Amino acid sequence: xxxxxxxxxxxxxxxxxxxxxxxxxxxxxxxxxxxxxxxxxxxxxxxxxxxxxxxxxxxxxxxxxxxxxxxxxxxxxxxxxxxxxxxxxxxxxxxxxxxxxxxxxxxxxxxxx
Amino acid sequence: xxxxxxxxxxxxxxxxxxxxxxxxxxxxxxxxxxxxxxxxxxxxxxxxxxxxxxxxxxxxxxxxxxxxxxxxxxxxxxxxxxxxxxxxxxxxxxxxxxxxxxxxxxxxxxxx
Numbered sequence: 046x047x048x049x050x051x052x053x054x055x056x057x058x059x060x061x062x063x064x065x066x067x068x069x070x071x072x073x074x075x076x077x078x079x080x081x082x083x084x085x086x087x088x089x090x091x092x093x094x095x096x097x098x099x100x101x102x103x104x105x106x107x108x109x110x111x112x113x114x115x116x117x118x119x120x121x122x123x124x125x126x127x128x129x130x131x132x133x134x135x136x137x138x139x140x141x142x143x144x145x146x147x148x149x150x151x152x153x154x155x156x157x158x
Numbered sequence: 159x160x161x162x163x164x165x166x167x168x169x170x171x172x173x174x175x176x177x178x179x180x181x182x183x184x185x186x187x188x189x190x191x192x193x194x195x196x197x198x199x200x201x202x203x204x205x206x207x208x209x210x211x212x213x214x215x216x217x218x219x220x221x222x223x224x225x226x227x228x229x230x231x232x233x234x235x236x237x238x239x240x241x242x243x244x245x246x247x248x249x250x251x252x253x254x255x256x257x258x259x260x261x262x263x264x265x266x267x268x269x270x
Contacts, residue, residue, distance in 0.1 A: 054198070079258050088162075088248060088261040089201075096256040135200060144189045144208055144252075145216065146259065148200040 047072040047138045051149035059157050064108075064123040066152050068136035071117065078119040079137040079146070080110055089135065095119065096143075106130070131156045160184055162262035164249050170268045171239040179234040179265050181249030189252045190232040191216070191259065192224065194245040201248065207232055239269045 093104025
């Protein structure tokens with residue numbers, strides 16, 4: 046069984062501030078972890094993924110995430126928020142053969158000027 | 159290379175009607191999935207396929223059927239629509255075990 050908890054359904058930051066979106070997961074097997082972004086009225090776009098190897102993963106648009114097995118976490122960060130980062134972000138976990146994704150409920154990121 | 163194409167983009171059904179949501183990908187991806195997205199619920203897996211002729215149920219399969227006769231197409235059928243099936247439906251595909259899914263732009267379905 047696998048599950049994802051995203052802490053905070055809504056996060057608000059100022060432009061230029063640090064973005065931190067929290068994700069904790071549960072998986073009975075070594076996990077594959079993903080972050081997706083969804084802009085209004087669009088589909089989901091893959092930001093980054095962790096499969097094996099390096100625990101610090103860099104993605105598109107300046108985002109990165111660190112896999113911490115001991116904390117069962119995969120938090121998403123960006124050093125400096127931009128107005129264009131305003132969107133909903135989803136963390137997802139998959140285990141084993143990696144064809145069944147389980148999503149968190151999402152975090153809506155607002156960026157204030 | 160169009161990626162994952164979903165049709166229609168919008169649909170209104172009456173309770174009890176049937177319809178098929180179409181999904182096609184031109185990337186020769188083995189794995190395909192259907193998700194539904196509801197406010198505050200994230201995305202939930204309906205059905206998935208690991209190759210032509212192979213499908214299986216996800217988290218919320220009731221009221222939906224799928225088939226996968228070709229690699230490219232993975233239609234989702236609603237046999238008798240219910241208001242609880244009002245949602246945004248996303249189709250997704252991927253090619254490798256370690257890859258992430260590519261999503262279509264979605265179908266917004268309203269059942270009245």
